Amino acid sequence: MTAFDKHQVACFRFVRCDFAADTGVARLVYAFDHGPEMVETITVPGAPFSLSPERAAAVQRALQLLHLIAGVSYYKAGVPDTVTIDGYAIDAETAALVESIYLHGLGEFAYRNGLNLRGRFRLPVAGEVAPAPALGLQPHALVAIGGGKDSLVSIEALRRAGVDETVTWIGGSQLIRACAERTGLPTLNLGRALAPELFELNRQGAWNGHIPVTAVNSAIMVLAALLQGVDQVVFSNERSASYGSQIPGTGEVNHQWSKGWAFEQAFGRHVQRYVAADLQCYSLLRPMSELAVARQFAKTDFYDAHFSSCNRNFHILGERPVNRWCGVCPKCHFVFLALAPFMSKARLVRIFGRNLLDDLDQAGGFDALLEFQDHKPFECVGEGKESRAAMATLATRPDWKEDALVKRFCNEILPQLDANELAVEPMLELQGEHRIPAALWERVREDFAA
Known part of the structure; x- marks a missing residue:
């Protein structure tokens, strides 16, 4: 592999993405300039998946959105001014969402590295997008668990509210697995393997730092929900997540921007409009401190x-x-x-x-x-x-x-x-905006206020 010089990189490429229904493996491919391809894999258990044409189309839309969002891990290594999408075209709404995720989600990364990313990451726009149809998804929640107190509060609240749920996590953490198994509920462990070339770039002095991992995980969970045929992706981010660090001379830098309301609102709305009309993404704890x-x-x-x-x-x-x-x-x-x-x-x-x-x-x-x-x-x-x-x-x-x-x-x-x-x-006190379905909110509000 040719030595990587982060100052000489001219272009970041979203090369292609594909999903194999027989194995449950999605491949997300990226590259800098004409360098070697970097391939990330996402594995969803339950293959082979039998998908109707409508659901297969929604899976493709979710896959492309995941490809764009997960690219943040690789783009940050060189932060070039030019970005291309080789395999498909996107509309202005998708471009605006993803550009916002890169700008704000890389806020801490930019601050720590002394970089100004405003206006740098721009996606090529070609064509319009049609509103997504409803797919007839089953009432069931994939609930993200990270091993901490917040997700456990959500899981137990949903249980008391009578919501069918599957406790879901990404990666191989045994600590999270033990916590998930403690719930006694069905579990789903999604696999994510970053391209090994990324770690080599880091060893060669690539830009490195914090990324909006909740944005990536949200996109992975949306793909998994469509493959499982369920209608809810639930996170456990409270309203405090929208408040960042106040840095003298810089302003606000939010380490957990993709856990905040601005991201949840934009991402959840986009998924319902353009991926699947009956797939709801929300944080059950958003009205809570x-x-x-x-x-x-x-x-x-x-x-x-x-x-x-x-x-x-x-x-x-x-x-x-x-x-x-x-x-x-x-x-x-x-x-x-x-x-x-x-x-x-x-x-x-x-x-x-x-x-x-x-x-x-x-x-x-x-x-x-x-x-x-x-x-x-x-x-x-x-x-x-x-x-x-x-x-x-x-x-x-x-x-x-x-x-x-x-x-x-x-x-x-x-x-x-x-x-x-x-x-x-x-x-x-419970307050502030949220995306919790109205009927569910009526049930959990009394629970949380007690």
């Missing part, structure tokens, strides 16, 4: 020994779980702090193996969550106001207020805050 989700999770201890939100357990080249919680990353810090107001101290310490709030060495990490002398971490964590409210609540609790970081909060940080903005109760 992170604290509201934590309160809901704390109502049962059924998953205490199984869940983990610690991202250090999940790596693109395989997980390395020594403990389910490392105790020092932003996700561990935030989940500990968010759960603390809603469960006993003994239970929380049992889950994490130690009391993270009684360790002064962790002060900097918690300060970032509080947006005190630092910006919100580039992680999937709640808003600064949620962390401040949770910490202020603990400051009033006899069993917490003597812990080192809670005491420090009272002495150094609390006097600088507006006491009117530290109440937890307003943050537990």
Whole structure:
């Protein structure tokens, strides 16, 4: 393979995509200039698939959308100014959606690498697209599970609401598999293998960094739902995901942009209009804050020994779980702090193996969550106001207020805050826009408000 020079790349090519119904394998092919092809594979269990002409056409539309969105992993290696689509044509609406995903979903990547991507990624547009028909999909939900508290809250809420569901995840994580199996529900493990050439490019100095993985996973789930013949793809992203890190001199950069409302609204609407009219994509937790989700999770201890939100357990080249919680990353810090107001101290310490709030060495990490002398971490964590409210609540609790970081909060940080903005109760209210089907929302709203 010729040495890769990210500064000399002129063109990124969406070469082709194909799906084999007899094997359930989709192939997504990309290339830079006239370099070697990079082939990513997606595997959907259940083959061979017998598809009507209408459903086969919808699968092809979903496949092309996935091809375009998943290309973000490869495009970022060189970020050239020219982009081509070799095998098919797309319309202006699809181009606008995908361009938005690349611009905003690569926001953190661009910030960390000192790049300006505004106006750089432009897709060629040719022709119009017809509205998608309804396919007669079965009432059933593919529910994405990531091993953390949020998806488990969704899964149990759907169960109580009487929705048939299949717990679905992408990749080979044994930790997620164990969590999925704990639900006792049907499971679906989708395979995703990135092109090995991408890792070689990274070794040769390609641009690298965070991508909008939830956007990619959403597109994979849509393909899987069409092949399974079901009418719902459900994620568990709360309204806090729409709030990014406020960077002085730069503005807002949202690490979890593709978990936010702007992406969900645009993607879900596009799928219904142009892929399958009766396929609904939504987040069941969108009207909730992170604290509201934590309160809901704390109502049962059924998953205490199984869940983990610690991202250090999940790596693109395989997980390395020594403990389910490392105790020092932003996700561990935030989940500990968010759960603390809603469960006993003994239970929380049992889950994490130690009391993270009684360790002064962790002060900097918690300060970032509080947006005190630092910006919100580039992680999937709640808003600064949620962390401040949770910490202020603990400051009033006899069993917490003597812990080192809670005491420090009272002495150094609390006097600088507006006491009117530290109440937890307003943050537990269900509010904001969402895409949850109306009849289902009526059933789960009472459940979440209880």
